[in-house]
Amino acid sequence: MGWILLRLLFAALIIRLIWKFVAGAVSGATAPPPRGAKRGVALVRDPVCGTYVEPSRAIRTRAGGMTHYFCSKECQRSFVKTA
Numbered sequence: 001m002g003w004i005l006l007r008l009l010f011a012a013l014i015i016r017l018i019w020k021f022v023a024g025a026v027s028g029a030t031a032p033p034p035r036g037a038k039r040g041v042a043l044v045r046d047p048v049c050g051t052y053v054e055p056s057r058a059i060r061t062r063a064g065g066m067t068h069y070f071c072s073k074e075c076q077r078s079f080v081k082t083a
């Protein structure tokens with residue numbers, strides 16, 4: 001009689017462990033990936049040095065109907081020189 005109760009308790013424990021594992025895996029899968037960029041901010045690439053910059057903070061230059069973004073004045077200058 002006693003061992004049936006023990007087995008039931010053991011089974012409940014196993015189910016609880018599996019449930020915890022599944023719930024943890026699901027919440028882990030739905031969590032946003034920890035990427036470097038801030039969420040909702042689309043970064044633009046500096047064509048000179050390849051650095052990704054926020055458009056609001058970047059130095060802009062319009063050339064050939066396109067807007068180019070730079071991380072610094074130096075990059076902007078060298079781009080204007082080479083273009």
Ligand SMILES: [Zn+2]
Pocket residue numbers: 046048049050051070071072075
């Ligand atoms: Zn740059």
